[in-house]
Amino acid sequence: MIRFDDVSFGYNDKGGTVQHISFTLKKACITAIIGANGAGKSTVSKLMRGLIRPSSGRVFLEEQDMAGMKVSQLAARIGFLFQNPDRQICKNTVREELLFSLQFTVPDRDRQAACCEEVLAALCLNPDDDPMVLSRGERQRVAMATAMVHKPELLILDEPTTGLDYRECTEIMDYVRSLNRNGTTVAMVCHDMEIVQDYADEVLVMSAGRLIASGSTAAVFRNREILDAASLLPPQIVDLSLRLGEGYENISDVDGMAKAIAGKGAKA
Numbered sequence: 001m002i003r004f005d006d007v008s009f010g011y012n013d014k015g016g017t018v019q020h021i022s023f024t025l026k027k028a029c030i031t032a033i034i035g036a037n038g039a040g041k042s043t044v045s046k047l048m049r050g051l052i053r054p055s056s057g058r059v060f061l062e063e064q065d066m067a068g069m070k071v072s073q074l075a076a077r078i079g080f081l082f083q084n085p086d087r088q089i090c091k092n093t094v095r096e097e098l099l100f101s102l103q104f105t106v107p108d109r110d111r112q113a114a115c116c117e118e119v120l121a122a123l124c125l126n127p128d129d130d131p132m133v134l135s136r137g138e139r140q141r142v143a144m145a146t147a148m149v150h151k152p153e154l155l156i157l158d159e160p161t162t163g164l165d166y167r168e169c170t171e172i173m174d175y176v177r178s179l180n181r182n183g184t185t186v187a188m189v190c191h192d193m194e195i196v197q198d199y200a201d202e203v204l205v206m207s208a209g210r211l212i213a214s215g216s217t218a219a220v221f222r223n224r225e226i227l228d229a230a231s232l233l234p235p236q237i238v239d240l241s242l243r244l245g246e247g248y249e250n251i252s253d254v255d256g257m258a259k260a261i262a263g264k265g266a267k268a
């Protein structure tokens with residue numbers, strides 16, 4: 001879907017914020033970008049969306065070089081959720097907010113209204129609410145709605161669950177999963193390894209501006225060297241399965257662990 005070919009970028013003359021990044025974002029998957037604070041995750045997500053352009057190297061969208069594509073062209077195909085939802089919200093009601101976002105991507109008025117109704121229902125939003133008086137979790141849902149109301153092929157989410165409680169988090173992520181099952185490719189920056197474990201198929205691991213590993217979530221979380229290099233801890237259930245060792249190594253959820261323990265107990 002997206003391919004980075006030896007991409008480097010710096011915010012100033014000193015350069016080097018992210019360096020020599022190459023990867024392919026798999027279509028129809030949920031890919032998590034993980035790494036410590038300042039590793040360059042948000043920078044990579046902005047490069048993916050074309051909001052900033054590489055200092056060197058190239059980014060391709062479906063094998064088309066993004067250098068030749070305008071930000072507005074990219075907006076129709078790529079939805080983006082900023083790390084802070086308030087950066088995304090500027091209107092007085094939820095409906096105005098959605099229509100504002102749609103005017104750049106869906107020209108037809110009837111289609112705009114239909115897109116609006118669909119996303120309002122899916123995310124349980126009241127169109128007449130003032131976004132700024134909503135809770136952090138509700139504002140996050142509004143920002144999420146504006147990011148994907150026009151049904152982009154690719155949705156990039158920068159920390160979609162930060163600041164949310166467990167229920168809000170599950171609601172947002174289950175919605176992301178339902179979009180993904182309907183064909184949307186998803187890339188998400190996430191620092192909660194439990195969420196990555198539960199929702200991501202693939203993982204890109206960043207450390208100090210470099211991509212240090214990529215692969216399936218199961219494989220990356222079982223590689224202590226990579227996690228240590230990126231200053232990350234594995235999800236609890238994976239950690240436990242690795243500590244228990246033989247017979248438990250491949251367990252990645254609570255049900256699997258319960259069954260394995262019950263099975264061993266029965267044998268004993």
Ligand SMILES: Nc1ncnc2c1ncn2[C@@H]1O[C@H](COP(=O)(O)OP(=O)(O)O)[C@@H](O)[C@H]1O
Nearest residue numbers: 011012017035036037038039040041042043044
């Ligand atoms: N707008 C900016 N101007 C200058 N430096 C920035 C800017 N945004 C981020 N940086 C710096 O770039 C590095 C990578 O930041 P970022 O991509 O936001 O990391 P992450 O999302 O992994 O925490 C950090 O050192 C950060 O301070």
Ligand SMILES: [Mg+2]
Nearest residue numbers: 041042083189
């Ligand atoms: Mg960030």
